[in-house]
Every structure is written in structure tokens, then in C-alpha cells.
Amino acid sequence: MTAFSLEPAQLAWCAELRALAAERLRPLAEKGEAGRVNRVLVAELGRLGLVGRLFGAGALDLCLMRESLAQACTEAETALALQGLGAHPVHAHGTAAQRARWLPGVTDGTAVAAFALTEPGAGSDAAALALTAHPDGPGRWRLSGEKCWISNAPEADFYTVFARTTPGAGARGVTAFLLPADRPGLTGHGLDMLSPHPIGALGFDGVPVTADDVLGEVDRGFRVAMGTLNLFRPSVGAFAVGMAQAALDATLDHTARRDAFGGKLRDLQAVSHQVAEMALRTEAARLMVYAAATAYDAGDADVPRRSAMAKLLATETAQYVVDTAVQLHGARALRRGHLLEHLYREVRAPRVYEGASEVQRGVIAKELYARQEAR
Secondary structure: OOOOOOOHHHHHHHHHHHHHHHHHHHHHHHOOOOOOOOHHHHHHHHHOOHHHHHHHOOHHHHHHHHHHHHHHOHHHHHHHHHHHHHHHHHHHHOOHHHHHHHHHHHHHOOOOEEEEOOEOOEOOOHHHOOOEEEEOOOOEEEEEEEEEEEEOOOOOOEEEEEEEOOOOOHHHHEEEEEEEOOOOOEEEEEOOOOOOOOEEEEEEEEEEEEHHHEEOOOOEHHHHHHHHHHHHHHHHHHHHHHHHHHHHHHHHHHHHHOEEOOEEHHHOHHHHHHHHHHHHHHHHHHHHHHHHHHHHHHOOOOHHHHHHHHHHHHHHHHHHHHHHHHHHHHHHHHOOOOHHHHHHHHOOHHHOOOOOHHHHHHHHHHHHHHHHHHO
């Protein structure tokens, strides 16, 4: 299979996912409370086997899941992605005991995971982490500091937490810890954000951790973080493509039915050309996402560059497509509860999280120059 086409079985599976999202997941999402973890929705994702598939699937499979779900229910897509993001470090780097304790609950939707990397002073510059793991005896530390803008916080059952174990060492002095939510000294509160997802801040007041909580190796946690992000960045692009496709589909339907100036809205060349541009950019972004995911699954050396390109193009494209869709729909699209009003609030965040667009451009340039110097 090439990166530019999908097999019939994959296309059929994507259609099945879109139907499941519309018929079974969206009603559960609509009953949830904005800004809170929807455990009923997470449990249904587990019952459908989608969370379990995250850990046995490759990057392309993950992208197809996220794109398909996003077209019909962004809340379900995000709930699935957050389970994967929070638990993937445990799956990839955890000990047998860590995996046995947490992954079954994540898989069946009874345990909620979270990825705790970002801090008030360390967003795009992830290597500037200030959450400190103070030594507290052999193989023991106490965590002190803050995390901010953490999805599923403070309601997650466990967190993959990144803390500084060696001061002044930059990315080389960070360790990943698996932290159950009931550890003493761990507090948190929710944040009221533009998008309706559960996002919060965490406080660490001497939270105890031991060598049994380490994911991977001490002082090598940045590898855990970057490995996870390299897998999930193309799939953030897939989420964006799914939103762009939903906006495009809504626009095609609206412009074909809407009467304007003696005909249909689509008969106006200014409108039809904008719709064509929306479709062009959406398909280009989709192909780049699939190419990046295929490169990841093949173990290609240029995964960081491809992942950065895919996330950058897809998220910027989705912003354009949704904004254009709102413009072509007019005031109705700004009414609370309209699909495009929902997408307009959803589409902005992916340009920031898991590496802002500016960071992706920096990654791309760095990789290009590194390749040039290696010749």
C-alpha cells in the first residue's frame, strides 16, 4: 500500500467509525458536561474496542480513527486521543507491573489517563521544565512545582508526569514518572477554556515517587515525551483533517440549498471557488498526514520532519477551512449549538498544543539543515 490511497477494508472501517460516532458516541457526548471528563463516553469507547486498538495499531491506524471520529463527534475523538496520549508512555516504556496495573483499565474505559508535560513557564520550550524531583533517599524523589493546561486534569486516574531530576541539564535531565492521582501532595483544578474539553492545572507539594514509578530511564524522560509526540503529531493532523472535512461537507450542503441572488449560492463563482479551495487544501493535508503516518510505521529516519509538516499543514488548513465555512454560512454559523460554531471553538487549539505551529516550523528547518550538513 502506498501513502496515497487506502485499501477497501480501510475505507469501509472509516465509514463504520463515522457511523458509530454519529449514532452511538455523539448522543453520549451531548449528555456530558463541558470541561469535565465524560466517563460514560470513555467507557463506550472501551466497549467498542477502540481504546485497545490504540496500543496494537500503527500511526496510520491511529490517524484513520481520529479523522473518522472527528468528522462526526469531536468529543469522542478527543476522549480517545487523550487516553492514548496519556497511556502510550506506559505501553511503550512501562514495566510489566506498571502495564498490568493500568493498561487494562485504560483499554476497557474504566481508567482515565493524562499526559502532564506543559507548565506555566514551559510550553513550546518543553526542555525548560521546572517541576523538580528532589532526591529523597536512594531511588526516591519528591515532586514540587506545577503543571498547566493538562488534558483530563484534575479528573484523571493517573498521569504521565515529566519532572527535572538533574538541574541545569536541559532535555537530558528530565525523567518520566507514572503517577497515580491519589498520591499525597497532588492537587488540581479545572480551567475554563474555549474548547469544551477537560483541561486543568496540577500542583505538586512534595509528591512522593520512587524508582518503581519511573517510565523508561532516569534523566531520559525527554525521549519518552518526544517518542510519544512523534507518534501523535500526525494524528493531531488527522483530527484537524476530520474537522475540515466536516466543515467542507456542511458547506457543500448549505451552498447547494441556499437561495441567493436568483439562484443557489453555489452558482456564484466567488463561492464555488472558495469551496474548491477548501477541498483542495483538505485533501493535501490528508495526504501529508497519511504519508507521515506511513513513514512512522515504516521506521523511516525522517519521522520528526514529516510529523511536524503533517501537523503544521493540517492544523493550519483546518483553521482556514472552518473559518471559510463560517463565512459562507453567515450568521447562522455563529449561533450556539451550530456545527460550525462548535468546530470554530475546537479548531483553534490544535495549532498550539503538542508543539505550536512556530515550533513545527523550527523542527522542519532544523531537520532540513541537518540533512544538508550530513551530505
